[in-house]
Amino acid sequence: MRLKGFDRLVSEFQRLPGIGAKSAARLAYFLLRAPREEADRLSQAISESREAVRRCSVCNTLTETDPCEICSEPERDSTLLCVVEEPGNVAAIEKTREFRGRYHVLWGALSPLKGIGPEEIDVAGLIRRVTPEVREVVLATNPNVEGETTALYIARRLKPTGVRVTRIAFGLPVGGDIEYADEVTMARSLENRREL
Amino acid sequence: MRLLELTTRGFRNLSSDIVSFGPGWNLVVGENGQGKTNLLEAVALLCGQRSFRRASPSDMSADGESFSIEGTLRRGFSTEDLSVEWSSGAGRRFCRSGKEISFREASGLAPAVFLAPEHRAIVTGPPEARRRFLDRLLLGYRPAAGADLAAYDRALKERNALLSRIRDGGWGRESTAELEAWTEELARAGDAVRRHRREGLAAFSAVFSELAKPAGKEYAEISVSYLPGESSDLLETLEKMLPIERARGRTLAGPHRDDLLWSRHGRPLEGRASAGEVHRLVALAKTAEWRVVRDAAGETPLFGIDDFDAGLSSASLDRFFDGLPEGTTVVLTTASDVSRFPAVPATVLHMSAGRTTSDGARAAESHGESHGMARI
Numbered sequence: 001m002r003l004k005g006f007d008r009l010v011s012e013f014q015r016l017p018g019i020g021a022k023s024a025a026r027l028a029y030f031l032l033r034a035p036r037e038e039a040d041r042l043s044q045a046i047s048e049s050r051e052a053v054r055r056c057s058v059c060n061t062l063t064e065t066d067p068c069e070i071c072s073e074p075e076r077d078s079t080l081l082c083v084v085e086e087p088g089n090v091a092a093i094e095k096t097r098e099f100r101g102r103y104h105v106l107w108g109a110l111s112p113l114k115g116i117g118p119e120e121i122d123v124a125g126l127i128r129r130v131t132p133e134v135r136e137v138v139l140a141t142n143p144n145v146e147g148e149t150t151a152l153y154i155a156r157r158l159k160p161t162g163v164r165v166t167r168i169a170f171g172l173p174v175g176g177d178i179e180y181a182d183e184v185t186m187a188r189s190l191e192n193r194r195e196l
Numbered sequence: 197m198r199l200l201e202l203t204t205r206g207f208r209n210l211s212s213d214i215v216s217f218g219p220g221w222n223l224v225v226g227e228n229g230q231g232k233t234n235l236l237e238a239v240a241l242l243c244g245q246r247s248f249r250r251a252s253p254s255d256m257s258a259d260g261e262s263f264s265i266e267g268t269l270r271r272g273f274s275t276e277d278l279s280v281e282w283s284s285g286a287g288r289r290f291c292r293s294g295k296e297i298s299f300r301e302a303s304g305l306a307p308a309v310f311l312a313p314e315h316r317a318i319v320t321g322p323p324e325a326r327r328r329f330l331d332r333l334l335l336g337y338r339p340a341a342g343a344d345l346a347a348y349d350r351a352l353k354e355r356n357a358l359l360s361r362i363r364d365g366g367w368g369r370e371s372t373a374e375l376e377a378w379t380e381e382l383a384r385a386g387d388a389v390r391r392h393r394r395e396g397l398a399a400f401s402a403v404f405s406e407l408a409k410p411a412g413k414e415y416a417e418i419s420v421s422y423l424p425g426e427s428s429d430l431l432e433t434l435e436k437m438l439p440i441e442r443a444r445g446r447t448l449a450g451p452h453r454d455d456l457l458w459s460r461h462g463r464p465l466e467g468r469a470s471a472g473e474v475h476r477l478v479a480l481a482k483t484a485e486w487r488v489v490r491d492a493a494g495e496t497p498l499f500g501i502d503d504f505d506a507g508l509s510s511a512s513l514d515r516f517f518d519g520l521p522e523g524t525t526v527v528l529t530t531a532s533d534v535s536r537f538p539a540v541p542a543t544v545l546h547m548s549a550g551r552t553t554s555d556g557a558r559a560a561e562s563h564g565e566s567h568g569m570a571r572i
Contacts, residue, residue, distance in 0.1 A: 153377035
């Protein structure tokens with residue numbers, strides 16, 4: 001017996017990141033077994049958030065007000081710009097309360113394998129934002145091959161502007177014990193050691 | 197490291213019965229086609245390695261869809277449960293006591309070296325076989341090198357995808373800076389891979405020379421070197437090759453095209469060594485690998501040898517057993533009758549139609565005394 005509506009729901013869930021066929025079917029069963037209001041609440045939340053949440057016209061992060069809260073804060077240091085891949089990265093850096101500059105969200109990293117080139121991520125918008133007022137651009141893309149290459153690419157593109165370009169450091173987690181660090185992290189920490 | 201037990205499900209022709217290994221040497225005997233090599237292959241997969249027969253997971257799966265291998269290991273005073281599952285949908289997944297771990301962690305947990313007839317390719321096969329041999333040694337010698345090997349592989353795939361797009365007419369306004377960034381990242385990862393490989397090879401060469409001396413002058417004079425030499429600058433080479441690469445749509449230089457050169461008195465060995473010499477040389481190379489991994493891991497690696505006595509005379513057999521390591525699980529497969537090895541202190545596992553039965557350990561009391569580690 002084919003249930004077209006059920007199959008459609010499963011296939012929609014499967015399009016979400018990290019959801020395979022089994023998880024998609026489990027979610028679909030859950031929603032069909034739950035009281036109708038529960039499913040309606042989810043559907044309404046999706047629909048309303050799509051209406052209310054948009055990209056900030058300045059930094060690209062997700063926001064309900066445009067410009068976003070961070071871009072609207074006058075006391076933020078406009079000479080310091082931090083470049084990240086995804087909006088979630090902004091929240092992670094904000095939690096530290098250490099960074100008082102502004103952000104630029106690329107929405108991805110270069111990956112020819114996935115068909116993502118410079119035009120698919122917002123490098124052009126970043127270059128427009130690097131005005132003479134900007135003193136430093138901090139590249140906080142992910143520490144993997146795609147994130148590193150994106151950082152190298154941006155550094156090359158920003159070179160003619162003369163702005164200072166820095167890359168976030170990689171190494172041991174604070175509060176951890178050297179004895180329990182994995183070999184890769186330990187090797188990177190030694191590579192990125194600093195003079196005291 | 198000792199392998200205590202192994203269970204497979206849906207793996208080649210093996211039954212799902214528990215296989216119990218003895219402490220030390222284990223002789224897996226049986227006619228051809230019964231599953232001896234399959235058992236050794238299952239041990240290799242559990243230890244975080246690929247099939248030494250270069251078989252794909254779907255070829256190793258009885259139904260082409262999935263298989264699982266579970267094992268119990270003893271490391272020092274602790275016992276560990278390790279497992280690997282493969283399915284066509286989810287790929288390979290390793291677990292330690294039920295918790296998922298990476299293949300690198302599995303390799304580190306169960307260090308192992310395997311020697312099979314296919315390893316002749318280390319000397320006589322294509323460069324790819326020699327690179328694979330060196331990279332496998334590296335994972336045991338310096339586990340952190342695994343991240344650089346994976347990064348290089350990823351950067352190579354990405355750069356090749358870009359070059360292929362450029363070849364097919366996708367050269368856009370941004371392509372020059374994009375290609376330069378990928379070239380720089382590839383060169384960075386490639387330099388790291390070459391550095392690890394040269395250092396790993398230096399450690400290997402020192403042990404190999406030591407082992408080759410007692411094997412005779414013809415082996416003592418053999419050396420192995422990495423190509424290209426130290427003076428090669430990858431970034432410079434890639435920049436020079438760019439016009440050809442853009443036309444061909446792929447990367448034409450880097451660690452994925454490097455090679456190892458076996459030579460004697462500066463002359464390449466390939467085509468000059470007899471079949472017997474190659475056989476001995478590969479055994480010495482694998483024994484050297486075992487020792488390099490042991491010294492680096494601080495844990496005695498398991499040693500697995502497929503079809504170990506093929507082509508060995510009785511005199512060579514005695515020498516072979518004298519050279520085997522102690523203090524770890526050694527798995528030896530043979531199609532010979534067990535009566536060929538009357539005095540060998542080993543657990544005998546009979547393999548028939550994928551099912552293993554054990555005779556128990558033979559002469560276990562002499563095991564560990566008569567066969568000194570000094571030789572390996």
